Amino acid sequence: MNIILMGPPGAGKGTQAERLVNKYGLTQISTGDLFRKALREQTKFGVIAKYFMQFGHLVPDDYTIEMVREYLKENTFENGFILDGFPRTIVQARELESIAKEFDFTIDAIINLDIPVEKLITRLSGRRTCKNCGATFHVEFNPPKVEGICDKCGGALYQREDESEEAVKIRLDTYNKQTRPLIDYYTMKGSIININGDQPMEDVFKDIEKSLEGK
Ligand code: AP5
Numbered sequence: 001m002n003i004i005l006m007g008p009p010g011a012g013k014g015t016q017a018e019r020l021v022n023k024y025g026l027t028q029i030s031t032g033d034l035f036r037k038a039l040r041e042q043t044k045f046g047v048i049a050k051y052f053m054q055f056g057h058l059v060p061d062d063y064t065i066e067m068v069r070e071y072l073k074e075n076t077f078e079n080g081f082i083l084d085g086f087p088r089t090i091v092q093a094r095e096l097e098s099i100a101k102e103f104d105f106t107i108d109a110i111i112n113l114d115i116p117v118e119k120l121i122t123r124l125s126g127r128r129t130c131k132n133c134g135a136t137f138h139v140e141f142n143p144p145k146v147e148g149i150c151d152k153c154g155g156a157l158y159q160r161e162d163e164s165e166e167a168v169k170i171r172l173d174t175y176n177k178q179t180r181p182l183i184d185y186y187t188m189k190g191s192i193i194n195i196n197g198d199q200p201m202e203d204v205f206k207d208i209e210k211s212l213e214g215k
């Protein structure tokens with residue numbers, strides 16, 4: 001089963017992807033995580049992405065598509081994958097369709113997490129990420145047992161560079177202009193599943209599980 005997981009910044013894509021990985025054995029492909037890894041390793045994609053990411057802009061389509069294409073080509077996915085944060089533009093969506101034809105896979109579900117903007121700001125400003133393993137927490141909704149320390153690996157927690165007030169504003173604006181139109185694109189194709197993302201994490205996941213029955 002291959003899934004696209006969509007939603008604005010902070011909607012809970014990473015949080016729900018982790019649950020989908022655990023339940024269905026899928027592989028998470030987060031373009032944000034891939035760019036952050038490339039940045040740490042100073043690869044070609046990292047150097048390009050740094051400038052766009054730190055200010056909350058999208059990385060240009062051609063680099064993003066090239067990175068995803070390479071990743072899909074070089075890896076095998078026993079039980080399928082979750083595309084978390086890709087596609088984010090109509091160009092990326094169309095390109096994904098031709099990559100799917102070329103590599104002979106199908107997308108079985110497109111899940112859109114729906115949530116009001118005010119909630120996103122609270123979620124993003126309270127998020128803490130583990131420097132070591134990438135696990136995410138929230139100071140209010142999912143606090144670590146010890147403040148500033150990751151429950152899973154004991155690593156230090158930090159706030160992402162793109163979580164400043166200014167960067168968050170740009171990310172939300174970018175989402176509205178460039179990514180929101182994808183909802184109409186997939187709705188017209190009759191293939192989107194809208195999930196209420198404004199509920200406790202476990203309830204969001206229950207709704208996702210229900211929507212995937214029989215897929
Ligand atoms: P990316 O890393 O994809 O960031 P994002 O889409 O902005 O999403 P986030 O990771 O911020 O949020 P999320 O939806 O995963 O929420 P989470 O589960 O963490 O992208 C970063 C950058 O990379 C982009 O700005 C762009 O520059 C570049 N990029 C990436 N993909 C690209 C592409 N395709 N094209 C071009 N550029 C690209 O949850 C957030 C917080 O809320 C957490 O603290 C969590 O604990 C909490 N939370 C989650 N669910 C709930 C709930 N139900 N109730 C209460 N709290 C909750």
Ligand code: ZN
Binds near residue numbers: 130131132134150152
């Ligand atoms: Zn950790």
